[in-house]
Amino acid sequence: xxxxALFDALCAVVRHGSFERAARALNVTPSAVSxxxxxxxxxxxxxxxxxxxxxxxxxxxxxLCRHTERVQILEAQLAGTLPNxxxxxxxxxxxxxxxxxxxxxxxxxxxAAPFCVERQILLDLVIDDQDHTAQLIREGAxxxxxxxxxxxxxxxxxxxxxxxxxxAVCSPHFHETYFSNGVTREALRAAPCVxxxxxxxxxxxxxxxxxxxxxxxxxxxIPHVAGFLRGCVAGLGWGxxxxxxxxxxxxxxxxxxxxxxxxxxxxxxxxxWRLSIGWLDEFGAMLRTRAAEWLG
Numbered sequence: 001x002x003x004x005a006l007f008d009a010l011c012a013v014v015r016h017g018s019f020e021r022a023a024r025a026l027n028v029t030p031s032a033v034s035x036x037x038x039x040x041x042x043x044x045x046x047x048x049x050x051x052x053x054x055x056x057x058x059x060x061x062x063x064l065c066r067h068t069e070r071v072q073i074l075e076a077q078l079a080g081t082l083p084n085x086x087x088x089x090x091x092x093x094x095x096x097x098x099x100x101x102x103x104x105x106x107x108x109x110x111x112a113a114p115f116c117v118e119r120q121i122l123l124d125l126v127i128d129d130q131d132h133t134a135q136l137i138r139e140g141a142x143x144x145x146x147x148x149x150x151x152x153x154x155x156x157x158x159x160x161x162x163x164x165x166x167x168a169v170c171s172p173h174f175h176e177t178y179f180s181n182g183v184t185r186e187a188l189r190a191a192p193c194v195x196x197x198x199x200x201x202x203x204x205x206x207x208x209x210x211x212x213x214x215x216x217x218x219x220x221x222i223p224h225v226a227g228f229l230r231g232c233v234a235g236l237g238w239g240x241x242x243x244x245x246x247x248x249x250x251x252x253x254x255x256x257x258x259x260x261x262x263x264x265x266x267x268x269x270x271x272x273w274r275l276s277i278g279w280l281d282e283f284g285a286m287l288r289t290r291a292a293e294w295l296g
Contacts, residue, residue: 007068009036010048010057014065014141015096017054040064057139065140066155066273069096073143073277094122095283098137098145100130101196102164103268105225106244107294108146115286119279129199130266137271143280144272156271159288162295163265168206168258169246170238175256178238183259185211193217194231194239202240205264240264244294268295 012022013033023030041048048061057065073093095116099108104125116123126133126142134149136142137156152158170179170191178191188211193203207215220237222228229246232239233254241255243263249255268291272284 003040004068004071006036006040006043007064007071009033010040010061011065011068011072013037013049013055014057014061014139017056019055057141062138062140069140069143070273070275070277073280092120092122093279094124095144095280096124096126096142098126098128098133098142098147100133100146101127101223101225102242102245103130103146106164106242107291111287111290111294112283115283121279121283129197130268131201132199134271144270144284147269147271148266149271150267150269152274153271155274157274158269158271159284161268161270161288161291163267165243165296166202166206166240166264166266167243167246168203168238168262169232169241169250169255170258171233171235172253172256174235174238175258179258183210185213185215188215188217191217192220192237194220194222194228194237196225196228197221197223202264202266203238206240206262209264210259210262265296 009022009026009032012025013019016022016025019030019033019037023033026033037049044060044064046060047058048064050056050058104127108125112123115121126136128136130146130148133142133145134147134153137145137147138153146161150158150160168183174191179187181187188207195203203217204214207213207217218237220231222231222236225245228239229241229249231237232241233249238258246255250257270284270287270291272280
């Protein structure tokens with residue numbers, strides 16, 4: 001018989017990134033969490049957590065986390081159908097999704113909220129670059145992901161949601177300062193650029209498309225979707241912003257397109273566990289339908 005108190009401790013450490021935060025979530029001491037994880041590692045015969053900041057699962061740990069998450073979801077589903085079964089948690093199920101910040105800031109929350117409210121599902125969003133969110137579902141840290149990866153992660157199904165369109169924008173004064181003679185290699189090499197984080201490659205993709213060369217501009221790092229947009233409006237630099245986020249700023253003249261008619265389209269996919277779980281399957285079906293209202 002599997003001891004799920006040990007499995008829950010492992011999942012909590014991976015989910016929260018530290019033994020201390022896992023202890024608070026489980027309402028036990030950090031020492032108790034450490035002892036449970038250590039005992040599980042001894043029983044399995046391998047290291048399950050890479051201690052660090054944050055703590056992350058090893059491949060074996062990720063496998064056990066995926067199993068435990070599925071058991072927790074299945075039990076939550078059963079509790080909703082048979083609420084009087086002893087030992088089942090009758091609390092709300094939690095949907096943990098890896099999603100890119102631009103989607104959160106433009107369409108994902110609006111699409112997901114009505115379903116979560118109606119079904120009394122708690123939403124736990126893990127923010128990462130859209131090119132890297134699939135890794136989180138692969139590691140067992142989430143149950144589903146909005147990702148650019150079309151090929152299904154092992155044990156998951158993948159469905160196309162649509163595409164997000166990005167434009168290179170900057171303030172009018174910034175444009176006059178750096179791009180009055182066109183968006184050239186020299187101009188792009190001199191003009192500061194706003195980047196979300198080290199994983200954000202959209203600006204470089206635009207540069208390569210326009211110049212067919214590798215250009216390394218001065219960088220502002222702003223890992224926050226609203227702050228990123230404000231950086232462009234305030235004239236800090238230029239950046240690739242989602243079409244749905246910049247319409248009003250373009251109309252008011254606060255932003256201009258650097259290269260009218262040129263854009264980048266990023267295809268997005270929904271990946272979730274292949275295991276048949278009623279509300280998770282229904283959430284995916286709903287998301288595909290609602291995404292069509294916002295994505296091309």
